[in-house]
Amino acid sequence: MTTVKDVAKLAGVSTATVSRVVNNSGLVNKETQSKVKSAMQQLNYRPNTVARALASKKCTTLGLVVPDVSDPFFGQLASSVEQITRLTNMQLLLSIGGQDERSEQQAIESLIAQNCDTMVVHSKKMSDETLSSYLNELPGLVLINRFIAEFQSRCIWLNNEYGGRLAAEYLIHKGHKQIAIVNSCLEIDDPLLRKKGFENALPSKNFYFEATPTFDGGEEAANKLIEHLDKVTAVFAYNDAMAVGVISKLSEKGIRVPEDISIIGFDDALFARVCQPKLTTLKYPIDQMAKHAALLSLSISGSNTEFSNLPSEYCYQPYLIERNSVSLNE
Amino acid sequence: MTTVKDVAKLAGVSTATVSRVVNNSGLVNKETQSKVKSAMQQLNYRPNTVARALASKKCTTLGLVVPDVSDPFFGQLASSVEQITRLTNMQLLLSIGGQDERSEQQAIESLIAQNCDTMVVHSKKMSDETLSSYLNELPGLVLINRFIAEFQSRCIWLNNEYGGRLAAEYLIHKGHKQIAIVNSCLEIDDPLLRKKGFENALPSKNFYFEATPTFDGGEEAANKLIEHLDKVTAVFAYNDAMAVGVISKLSEKGIRVPEDISIIGFDDALFARVCQPKLTTLKYPIDQMAKHAALLSLSISGSNTEFSNLPSEYCYQPYLIERNSVSLNE
DNA sequence: AAAATCAGTGTAAACGCTTACATCAAGTAG
DNA sequence: CTACTTGATGTAAGCGTTTACACTGATTTT
Missing domain, CATH: 3.40.50.2300 (Response regulator)
Incomplete structure (x- = not known):
């Protein structure tokens, strides 16, 4: 595994400079920049996201809790959330909540342990109290398909x-x-x-x-x-x-x-x-709702600045799709 | 966020000792142990998996690449892999490979960046060459639904x-x-x-x-x-x-x-x-295959010792499920 | 009684990265 | 010509853990 140090040595600069060009933060001379870049290429350098997250205290993963991905409804939900994570260069951490309160809690706990500060959770088994305590602890937690009045602005739900x-x-x-x-x-x-x-x-x-x-x-x-x-x-x-x-x-x-x-x-x-x-x-409209939830979570936890024009309505309305299973009854 | 240091201070021990009780590795006196444990409880301490992974160079995430989770076939696959990760206390990192070679590559690259050394990938678009180079680079990478003769022992596929x-x-x-x-x-x-x-x-x-x-x-x-x-x-x-x-x-x-x-x-x-x-x-039998792939990947990368009695057959056979859509033709 | 073993603990250096701060040369203002 | 900016870079201290190694005092061995 090649690290900043290797790159720094090859390019003849300090690790700080390498870091600066990787993140393109701060000022760095064009020439130095290209030296570093070519060094990175030569060594096939890939920044270690884990170390990065630790050092910068910024998290690059979005956690998702659903009861069961093999259910196409949640598959769709997961897929929509993933589209957002890809757009924002984040990684999707998937935790399955299953069908009881304890597993739902464990799913969340394991996300917390992963240092995940932005997450969208679909929970039906946890009590309002436990859920509220998580909502208090984790400002980036957004609820989908559930409504808790006290945390209205962090719920995306269906009417x-x-x-x-x-x-x-x-x-x-x-x-x-x-x-x-x-x-x-x-x-x-x-x-x-x-x-x-x-x-x-x-x-x-x-x-x-x-x-x-x-x-x-x-x-x-x-x-x-x-x-x-x-x-x-x-x-x-x-x-x-x-x-x-x-x-x-x-x-x-x-x-x-x-x-x-x-x-x-x-x-x-x-x-x-x-x-x-x-x-x-x-x-x-679970796909829209899921995307909204993901973006909302990202914007609350400050991981996303680009996509800030979110829908103002958090409660979604179902609508009729007319096909052939209902006939006129005279 | 409470850290080892906080716990160590409260329990009146060093961070090393705290770490020892968390991992229950090494020897530690029963009394000290319970002091530490109660300190952990009091502070609601949760070990930071990210830091842990970095320090120990052991990875606690398993990466999965599939083209599309909203497709129930892959939903089932993902669900089966997740069951294994839960059993082995790992986290599932989900990357969507989409429908072209480039996105498949990006999906893998982002897992590498996450320091993920165990992964199962479902790839149909990448060429044998690119895939082989990844297989060479990442010993813990296991292929599902694909067969590359050179890496036979890391492929789970269907006949x-x-x-x-x-x-x-x-x-x-x-x-x-x-x-x-x-x-x-x-x-x-x-x-x-x-x-x-x-x-x-x-x-x-x-x-x-x-x-x-x-x-x-x-x-x-x-x-x-x-x-x-x-x-x-x-x-x-x-x-x-x-x-x-x-x-x-x-x-x-x-x-x-x-x-x-x-x-x-x-x-x-x-x-x-x-x-x-x-x-x-x-x-x-995608669920069995997926579980097999996940366990195989874990056991190759040494993250799993418990479940070592894996099936010896890597090529799965489809079998007939008789229902009502075929009639006798006289 | 000295030597060796051992359980229990602490010290400090890593892991790969970011970043506040320091430094320094060169340009600009007074 | 001094003083102040400013751009470009380096130094080093962290982030929260783990872990090799060192240390201590007690127990056992010779």
């Missing part, structure tokens, strides 16, 4: 309630009145808020099912739903994975979407375009 | 040709003789090898279409396929995404799978279970 309302309004507009909600059974706010938004717009008694927010969960819910098919013309699914599960199970039983029953999803994930029929769904 | 053969044999077994291959148009070995394996087992003239290995590519290929439908009873798709694209387009046109035409995929990705009908496909 879930509005999403529920949009779904209801759309189904009403399409002439549906008897609707089943297929919701997530996870103990987080999102399903509750979506349900609330939905029911505010359509207060009649709806059928209600809960299951895990996955394809299998959708199939499971569909099994229960089947018994009430005569009383239901449409279903509002918690997310696209569940929606596709429902469709799949129904079509196994010979029930066609949207001819026999309509369905609307949430997320606009990969699934949505890939299934038959293509899914009408609510867009969760 | 694509065998996969092609399996597909052919299965379709033959199901009575199919007139088959279309819907292949990837990317200039990498994988599609060529799968085709070769397929054609070796089924040498009759097959229809052949190429497109991007995505859902859209599958739809595109299906459009061409439709004209030859009378001469084809089954299709072998390069991957599940394409397979689903084909199914989707065909079903739009009222052609049913597997009643009117059979289809077999590759990967056993998320899609495979989610589409209608569920896809018969060839399993790409």
Whole structure:
């Protein structure tokens, strides 16, 4: 490994000068500069980011905590954050938070140990209290898909309630009145808020099912739903994975979407375009949100000066993507 | 930020002793030990991994290069690698290699700059030469989904040709003789090898279409396929995404799978279970492969001693997953 | 009783870099 | 001609750790 010293020796200057040309900070004569540069080339010198971070007390990594990268939703989120880190010459440190409070904490702790002072975290299991204490300790920590009033300016979140309302309004507009909600059974706010938004717009008694927010969960819910098919013309699914599960199970039983029953999803994930029929769904603009979160974190922790015109709105609105899974009900 | 010095002062010992208890290396009296530990607790001390790495010249990060984490295939790969890093108390550094040689190189370079001496890389665009020079420079670099004979013991790859053969044999077994291959148009070995394996087992003239290995590519290929439908009873798709694209387009046109035409995929990705009908496909055991690659890299670079019983086989075999997209052709 | 061993601890030099400060020559102002 | 700038560079002290080595006092060996 070649170090500043090697370069300095070859170029016949001090390490300080080498450092100056590497960072192009301070004044350095053109000639010296090119001497140093050619020395760097000859030796194939690569500044050691770790040492650099230690000495300058500036961190060059951005930490990301998500529950599971194998889930395409978080894959998309990670990918968006990575685009920002690449743009700003930072490195992405990925920590998986998993499904319980303890692992989420460990994920954050390991980022702290890495000296990471800018991070975006997606946490659903940690209590507001623990999370708040981290927010207090780490000024560069930004929350995504979560809202804590006290730290409003460091949260990027989705208006879930509005999403529920949009779904209801759309189904009403399409002439549906008897609707089943297929919701997530996870103990987080999102399903509750979506349900609330939905029911505010359509207060009649709806059928209600809960299951895990996955394809299998959708199939499971569909099994229960089947018994009430005569009383239901449409279903509002918690997310696209569940929606596709429902469709799949129904079509196994010979029930066609949207001819026999309509369905609307949430997320606009990969699934949505890939299934038959293509899914009408609510867009969760996670890519924009993730980029915003990353830039916000960078700008708070002072690592980014270039991209300072951030969106002023921290609460994102889902919007309708109309495809073929909802039909008109006369 | 509290440092060893703070802890040392509070505990009334030297920094060396603190370091010894943190790493529990060397001998230290039980009493001193507990004094130090309680000091650490009081101060909420967290060893700085960066400084640690610098001083000890041991690296605690594992670098991963993949083209795109938003693709669930690579999401799965990343997730598997992360499981290993968590098990071994390392951190995952994620670099996106994108779709061209230059970005792939930059991804590796940025990992080197991070002082990362153990890494697994998925590269399809870099030439054997550049890749070899990196392999020479970085003993801890392990290749996944690529084979370079000279560095055989640092490659984890899939037997694509065998996969092609399996597909052919299965379709033959199901009575199919007139088959279309819907292949990837990317200039990498994988599609060529799968085709070769397929054609070796089924040498009759097959229809052949190429497109991007995505859902859209599958739809595109299906459009061409439709004209030859009378001469084809089954299709072998390069991957599940394409397979689903084909199914989707065909079903739009009222052609049913597997009643009117059979289809077999590759990967056993998320899609495979989610589409209608569920896809018969060839399993790409990427999760095992990824874990193997990560452990291999760790054990080469000496960062892992615990998990040393690695599989001896570096070439993985795809295998058949039978679902409902292939019917018997009489 | 002197020598050797050993557990337990401290001292200080690294690791590869940044940066405040000092230095110095040359140019400019008075 | 002195005094002050200013551009260009070097010196050396850190950043938070680890670790080779040295030291001490106690216990064991001869």
